[in-house]
Amino acid sequence: MSTTKLAQPASENILEMRDIRVEFSTGRGRGRRKIVALNDVSLSVPRGTIHGVVGESGSGKSTLARVLTALERSFTGTVVFNGEELPVRRTKEQRRHIQMVFQDPYSSLDPRMTIRQSLAELLRVHRIVESRDVGRRCLDLMGQVQLPARALDSYPVSMSGGQRQRVAIAKALALEPSLLVADEAVSALDVSVQAGIVNLLADLRDELGLSVLFIAHDLAVVRNLCENVAVMYHGNIVEDGDTESLFTEPRDQYTRTLLNSIPRIRY
Amino acid sequence: MSVVSGRQPLLKVEGLCVDVSIQGRDYAALKDVSFTVQRAEAHGLVGESGSGKSLALRSLMGLLPSNARVSGGSAFFNGTDLFANNGRNFRKVRGTGISMVFQEPAVALNPIARVGTQITDGIAQRKGWSRKQAREYAIHMMGLVGIPSPELRVDAYPFQLSGGMRQRVMIAASVACEPELILCDEPTTALDVTVQAQVLALFDGLRAELNAGILYVTHDLAVVSELCSSISVLYAGRLVESGSAAEVLGNPREDYTRALLAATPSIDEPGQRLRSIPGTTPALRDRPADYSFAMRIADHAPDSHSILEEH
Ligand SMILES: Nc1ncnc2c1ncn2[C@@H]1O[C@H](COP(=O)(O)OP(=O)(O)OP(=O)(O)O)[C@@H](O)[C@H]1O
Ligand SMILES: Nc1ncnc2c1ncn2[C@@H]1O[C@H](COP(=O)(O)OP(=O)(O)OP(=O)(O)O)[C@@H](O)[C@H]1O
Ligand SMILES: [Mg+2]
Ligand SMILES: [Mg+2]
Numbered sequence: 001m002s003t004t005k006l007a008q009p010a011s012e013n014i015l016e017m018r019d020i021r022v023e024f025s026t027g028r029g030r031g032r033r034k035i036v037a038l039n040d041v042s043l044s045v046p047r048g049t050i051h052g053v054v055g056e057s058g059s060g061k062s063t064l065a066r067v068l069t070a071l072e073r074s075f076t077g078t079v080v081f082n083g084e085e086l087p088v089r090r091t092k093e094q095r096r097h098i099q100m101v102f103q104d105p106y107s108s109l110d111p112r113m114t115i116r117q118s119l120a121e122l123l124r125v126h127r128i129v130e131s132r133d134v135g136r137r138c139l140d141l142m143g144q145v146q147l148p149a150r151a152l153d154s155y156p157v158s159m160s161g162g163q164r165q166r167v168a169i170a171k172a173l174a175l176e177p178s179l180l181v182a183d184e185a186v187s188a189l190d191v192s193v194q195a196g197i198v199n200l201l202a203d204l205r206d207e208l209g210l211s212v213l214f215i216a217h218d219l220a221v222v223r224n225l226c227e228n229v230a231v232m233y234h235g236n237i238v239e240d241g242d243t244e245s246l247f248t249e250p251r252d253q254y255t256r257t258l259l260n261s262i263p264r265i266r267y
Numbered sequence: 268m269s270v271v272s273g274r275q276p277l278l279k280v281e282g283l284c285v286d287v288s289i290q291g292r293d294y295a296a297l298k299d300v301s302f303t304v305q306r307a308e309a310h311g312l313v314g315e316s317g318s319g320k321s322l323a324l325r326s327l328m329g330l331l332p333s334n335a336r337v338s339g340g341s342a343f344f345n346g347t348d349l350f351a352n353n354g355r356n357f358r359k360v361r362g363t364g365i366s367m368v369f370q371e372p373a374v375a376l377n378p379i380a381r382v383g384t385q386i387t388d389g390i391a392q393r394k395g396w397s398r399k400q401a402r403e404y405a406i407h408m409m410g411l412v413g414i415p416s417p418e419l420r421v422d423a424y425p426f427q428l429s430g431g432m433r434q435r436v437m438i439a440a441s442v443a444c445e446p447e448l449i450l451c452d453e454p455t456t457a458l459d460v461t462v463q464a465q466v467l468a469l470f471d472g473l474r475a476e477l478n479a480g481i482l483y484v485t486h487d488l489a490v491v492s493e494l495c496s497s498i499s500v501l502y503a504g505r506l507v508e509s510g511s512a513a514e515v516l517g518n519p520r521e522d523y524t525r526a527l528l529a530a531t532p533s534i535d536e537p538g539q540r541l542r543s544i545p546g547t548t549p550a551l552r553d554r555p556a557d558y559s560f561a562m563r564i565a566d567h568a569p570d571s572h573s574i575l576e577e578h
Contacts, residue, residue: 104373
């Protein structure tokens with residue numbers, strides 16, 4: 001593992017989102033209507049923890065991730081990161097600290113570049129390390145995501161889905177973020193590959209102190225990985241708390257419905 | 268329905284082989300795969316990434332990628348070999364006979380067409396519906412797959428919907444014409460478990476009430492156990508084990524099936540590291556002709572989180 005230091009502690013919570021509201025309009029003519037994607041949502045993530053976000057499909061989870069990573073800019077409310085309120089238009093440095101990993105690793109990898117080229121470009125553009133250290137840093141990153149060094153000279157097409165997802169995580173880590181936002185980052189992977197990525201996130205938390213907002217539908221994975229979980233329904237966070245209490249004593253009706261719907265192998 | 272067709276299985280695949288050409292060389296992606304789907308039966312096809320599940324489904328729709336081809340075997344649908352007659356048989360069955368829910372909503376949906384139109388495209392034409400009738404039916408179908416306020420979303424474009432809503436639009440589109448056989452390729456990966464249960468119930472209803480056959484591809488054994496009565500397990504292009512769901516999941520004969528079961532994360536034993544199967548399925552080009560799961564295990568000393576540690 002590399003010894004790169006993450007941002008110095010400035011507050012107990014790495015992230016505090018307060019009263020985030022996002023509205024969209026859909027339909028046409030007289031049928032035109034407003035959809036409240038986030039209805040004044042608040043969420044805090046303690047430093048160095050993995051916070052799960054689960055809930056109804058269409059409840060606003062991806063919209064929350066997009067507000068956090070400044071991909072969605074039409075919102076009201078405040079995002080406090082590391083004790084500092086982030087403006088809607090962020091500086092390069094502010095963007096660097098919050099990195100996102102998507103469900104589909106194809107979309108975030110350039111098919112014409114080897115993994116080494118992609119990583120080196122990021123390290124140079126964001127001036128993460130001196131140019132003579134770029135090569136060594138690329139090797140460190142491969143180690144962090146548990147890929148062999150020779151993977152650096154591969155192109156994305158020749159890699160499996162799980163390997164590509166590790167590369168996507170390596171690219172996010174290259175910028176030395178303090179918060180990783182994973183939006184269904186393991187949903188498309190098979191159980192075995194998924195286990196590898198999930199354990200990797202746990203290692204990065206334990207060894208680098210990385211904080212993660214982990215959006216997922218697989219409740220078994222969430223229960224095994226996350227310290228805390230928020231449950232979303234219809235643009236609201238209906239329940240938020242430590243994972244074990246939420247799974248053993250759910251307070252909200254929707255949370256109970258969700259837990260009762262988990263498929264099980266019945267043989 | 269004739270007496271003969273009543274007795275034949277809805278779909279009988281025998282000795283299916285699919286070759287993929289990479290840089291001028293052919294590699295066997297599916298080798299001698301056989302399975303049957305009866306009317307009113309849901310059959311699960313499971314296996315890790317790269318085992319050939321999507322290629323198997325695509326070969327049954329005549330929609331293989333341009334560098335892949337069926338190199339052997341037959342697939343009888345209602346008694347007609349889909350692979351015969353130079354591919355012309357596919358055109359007759361696509362849509363009303365066989366329909367498919369694709370793995371990637373991004374690829375299957377047209378980004379510049381309203382979702383309601385995409386759901387009813389085929390059926391409205393066939394039934395000669397007016398735009399109003401088609402729109403009503405689209406709203407009905409969107410409700411069936413659990414999309415809230417469908418009347419608000421029927422005129423939306425795909426980018427205006429969440430990932431799971433797009434996946435449900437695709438499901439609605441593929442079952443809109445009430446096909447006899449539904450091929451599902453990981454259709455619920457983007458859905459929460461409540462909506463997933465609703466979609467599984469919809470498939471089960473089509474099966475029980477309309478006698479539809481379902482071929483359901485996934486790596487999620489829990490989902491398979493909810494929907495399917497029989498299962499085939501694929502590994503690296505070969506059939507490893509098949510039988511009733513109770514046999515395969517409750518009393519697996521093969522190491523590979525046991526490994527898949529052990530790697531399935533458990534909701535009831537929290538606080539544990541997830542367990543993976545050591546190694547990965549090698550890429551097509553790196554597989555020896557006689558490649559098997561035993562060779563993968565022999566190549567990889569069990570690591571600390573692997574499923575083999577407890578054996
Ligand atoms: N660009 C847009 N225009 C209009 N509506 C939108 C847009 N983006 C999102 N929405 C709506 O906002 C709501 C929340 O969507 P979001 O993608 O955040 O849901 P989600 O919780 O991530 O769902 P899923 O689990 O299916 O991915 C949905 O009703 C969706 O239709
Ligand atoms: N067009 C293609 N060109 C080259 N190789 C291909 C092509 N299509 C599939 N393959 C290879 O064939 C094998 C089987 O692919 P397939 O997509 O059927 O797997 P799968 O079981 O559906 O996996 P997943 O769970 O990841 O979707 C894989 O090794 C894949 O890389
Ligand atoms: Mg989403
Ligand atoms: Mg596939």
